[in-house]
Amino acid sequence: MQRVKLFIPLIIFAVLAVVFFLVERRVQTGDYSPTALPSALLDRPLPEFSLTTLKGEPIRKDQLLGDVFLLNVWATWCPTCHYEHPFLVELAQRGVNIVGVDYKDGKPAAIKWLEDKGDPYTLTIFDPEGTLGLDLGVTGAPETYLVDAQGVVRFRYQGALDAKVWESEFAQLYNQYQSKGAVQ
Amino acid sequence: MAMSVWAPALWAVIETYDFDTELQRKRYHHYVEELRCPKCQNQNLSGSDSAIAQDLRRQLHRMIMDGKSDTEITQYMVDRYGEFILYRPRFQAATAALWLAPVAMLAIGVLVWWRMAAKNRRARNAPPELDAAQRRQLNELLDGDDSQGASSGRGEP
Numbered sequence A: 001m002q003r004v005k006l007f008i009p010l011i012i013f014a015v016l017a018v019v020f021f022l023v024e025r026r027v028q029t030g031d032y033s034p035t036a037l038p039s040a041l042l043d044r045p046l047p048e049f050s051l052t053t054l055k056g057e058p059i060r061k062d063q064l065l066g067d068v069f070l071l072n073v074w075a076t077w078c079p080t081c082h083y084e085h086p087f088l089v090e091l092a093q094r095g096v097n098i099v100g101v102d103y104k105d106g107k108p109a110a111i112k113w114l115e116d117k118g119d120p121y122t123l124t125i126f127d128p129e130g131t132l133g134l135d136l137g138v139t140g141a142p143e144t145y146l147v148d149a150q151g152v153v154r155f156r157y158q159g160a161l162d163a164k165v166w167e168s169e170f171a172q173l174y175n176q177y178q179s180k181g182a183v184q
Numbered sequence B: 001m002a003m004s005v006w007a008p009a010l011w012a013v014i015e016t017y018d019f020d021t022e023l024q025r026k027r028y029h030h031y032v033e034e035l036r037c038p039k040c041q042n043q044n045l046s047g048s049d050s051a052i053a054q055d056l057r058r059q060l061h062r063m064i065m066d067g068k069s070d071t072e073i074t075q076y077m078v079d080r081y082g083e084f085i086l087y088r089p090r091f092q093a094a095t096a097a098l099w100l101a102p103v104a105m106l107a108i109g110v111l112v113w114w115r116m117a118a119k120n121r122r123a124r125n126a127p128p129e130l131d132a133a134q135r136r137q138l139n140e141l142l143d144g145d146d147s148q149g150a151s152s153g154r155g156e157p
Helices: A003-004 A008-030 A079-093 A107-117 A133-134 A163-183 B002-011 B022-034 B052-066 B070-081 B096-123 B132-151
Strands: A050-053 A058-060 A069-074 A098-103 A123-127 A143-146 A153-158
Touching: A003 A008, A069 A079, A079 A098, A079 A107, A079 A163, A098 A133, A107 A123, A123 A133, A133 B052, A133 B070, A143 A163, A143 B052, A153 A163, A163 B096, B052 B070
Parallel strands: A069 A098, A098 A123
Antiparallel strands: A050 A058, A050 A123, A069 A143, A143 A153
16 A cells, blocks of 8 residues: 555656647647637627628628628738638638628728728628627637527637638538528 | 847736726726736736737726626626636636635645644554564564673773
8 A cells, every 4th residue: 555655646647647648639630729719609699789881881780690601700910811811702602601890900901902802701890999809709810600590609710711620610510500590 | 039028018008098086997907907818818908918908908998987897897708708708717617626626635635634643643652562572572682782782892991
């Protein structure tokens, strides 16, 4: 018994080493990201807002509902958004409904960005003060929310949305909520 | 290199807010210390220069000036950023382990210490009885020591 007691620190060390190693491996394979926080909005309705679009028309939450859509938070000052943009254009061409939120940005720069790079958004909400971003619990751009036909947030992804992320995280959920919305 | 490390700390809080009362100022400073920046993982709002931290400070100032209660402010933050934003998370099923672990560890420590102390006390109060073989051995040792002391011739006139 006394012998076993001597080895307790070594056993604790070994157990911790294994745990840390496994977590680190999940980080490296991309299974787990310590910076990705669960959204507080998950399975809750999209917050109400009253803003204007980039074109200057007033826009409210009710006008967005009726179909599944992606809410993509972006800005011209965000380098990752630059990387993400071509895939959003491709998604829009495939018929995915994407609503943009131009987050803490300047209007002329944002309009030029969409003219130059193509506009994947059915409409873009202009959020210069970041008030909608705050209500969404945005931590930075880009972030993409999957919102169902009833306006309930079903998924949030932080970071660039590319083909790989779409396939692994979004595609199934998107199809699932789209078919659900069609039945009702 | 040193510049780049220290620079963010120097910029940290650039905006200044006006308050009507000392209490409002105190509450603001309490909250910017206690709320965590959602973007930077391990900085509070007062120490972060990220865009979201600026927005949250502005919102916090607005809510305090509007006379919102502490409960309302905390709930507002948690509704948007989850328990993560509180450096002192509220006691819930999900945070129970976090709150109770130190108490549990202390209890284990006290238990171990108490058992060891009791064992020591028992050992000291009751000197071990020697059995016949040990007694014989002891006598032999004592005798042997005696004869050795004598044969060394130390102290002989």
